[in-house]
Amino acid sequence: MTVQEKSWKEIPPAGICWKPSTEYLTGDWKTYKPIMDSEKCTRCTLCVIFCPDGAIHWNPGKEDIEFDYDFCKGCGICANECPTKAIEMKLE
Amino acid sequence: MFSEWKFTAKDIAEKADLFMSGHRACAGCAAATVMRLVLKAVRGPIIATSATGCMEVVSSIYPYTSWATPWIHTAFENVAANASGIEAALKILKKKGRIKQQRIDVIAFAGDGGTYDIGIQALSGAVERGHDFLYVLYDNEAYMNTGIQRSGGTPHGASTTTSPAGTVIPGKVQYKKPIADIMVAHDMPYVATASPHYWRDLITKARKGIEVDGPAFLHTFAPCPRGWRSDPSKSIEISRIAVETCIFPLWEAINGEYQLSAPSKVIALRPERKKPVREYLKMQGRFRHLFTPKFEKIIDEIQQLTDKRWQRLLKKCGIV
Ligand SMILES: Cc1ncc(C[n+]2csc(CCOP(=O)(O)OP(=O)(O)O)c2C)c(N)n1
Ligand code: SF4
C-alpha cells in the first residue's frame, strides 16, 4: 500500500495522522544544550525517565546514556534532576 | 488483585516510548513526561484515546502522530465515552472471535478542563456503567491549550487569563475541586494520585489501574511552565515540592479504602518534614502577586486550606 500525502483540507472528517512524529525534529527549538560529564554520571537513568521528549536514551549494549539532540528542546529538566550534577546546560 | 511487577530504572529507561519524540509540547512540559511514564506501564497491547487538550494537540498535528499504538481522538468532552465504546466493542469482537488478542487494555487521557468540567458527565457515566478502562487525568490546572483559562482544577489564588490577578481579584477566587475524592465516591475499584517526580509510584499505580477489573482513575500532577509561568527546568522539582508541601498528597483508594503512598506517608509520620506552601508558590509566576502586601493573606488562606485537606485525608487513611 502506498500512502499518498494529502493536505488536511482534502482528508475526510475522520482523518488519520500517518507519519510518525519521530520524523519531525524538535531539536532546533533549543537555546541551551545539555552536555554530560561521563565521569560524574552514575548511569542512574533518571534523566532518561524524566525527559518530556524522550530525547535521552539508555543504550544497554554500551551501558551508557545517549542524548538525542534532534529532539532535545533544551528544557534543562535533566540537568536540574541529575543527582550528581553531571549535566550542564550550555548556550548552543 | 494486582500482579507483583518489579522493575528497575533501567527497565523503564529501556522500554520503548508509546508517546514518541517529535511531539510538540512546550520545553519542560511535565504532562509529556506523565504521558511517557503512564505508557511505560502497559502490560500488552492497548488502545488509547484522548480528550482535546495539549497532549492531544501536540501529539497529532497532521500528518504527524506521536502515538506508537492505536489511538483515537474525537472531542473535548467525551473521552470517557470513547473509552466506553472501545471497551464495549472489544468485548463483543472477542466474543465473536473477530480479534485474536486475549487482552487489549483501554486507556483514556484528558486534561483538567476535559475532566473536572466539560468531561465529568461522560466520566461519571462510564464509571457508573463499570467499563474496564484506565482514565488518566493530567492536571496542569487550567485550559492550557486555548490560552490558560481557569478550570475547576485551577487552585485558589492562581492568576489565569480568566481569573487575572489585579486590583479586583487575587487570581482565582474559588477553590480546587477535589476530583479524585469525587471519583472515590463513585464506589469504583481503583483511584490514585501520582506525581512524576515519584516516577516509580506513578508507573506502579498506572499498572494497577490497567490491571484492575472495571474502571480506574489516576489523577496525575503535571506542572506546565507555560501556564504556571515557571522555569521549564523546574517542572519535575515542582512536582516533588507539591507533594512535600501536601498541596498534592499521594494516595490510593482501593475499593474505597484510602491509604497514603510512601512519599506522603513519610510526611504523615514525621510532620516536621512538611514544607510550607510558600516554597511551592514562590516557584511559579502565576502566584507572584501573592508575595505583595495587598494579597499576602491569600498565602495564609492557601496554607490553611492545604492543612485542612491534609488532615481530612489523614483521617480517611486512618492516621490521626
Ligand atoms: C466543546 C468544545 N469546547 C471548547 C473547545 C476548545 N478547547 C480545546 S482544548 C481546550 C482546553 C483544554 O483544557 P484541558 O482539558 O485542561 O487540557 P490542556 O490543554 O490544559 O492540556 C478547549 C477549551 C473544544 N475543542 N470543544
Ligand atoms: S501549555 Fe503547558 S501543558 Fe501545554 S504543552 Fe505547553 S507546557 Fe505542556
Ligand SMILES: [Mg+2]
Ligand atoms: Mg489543563
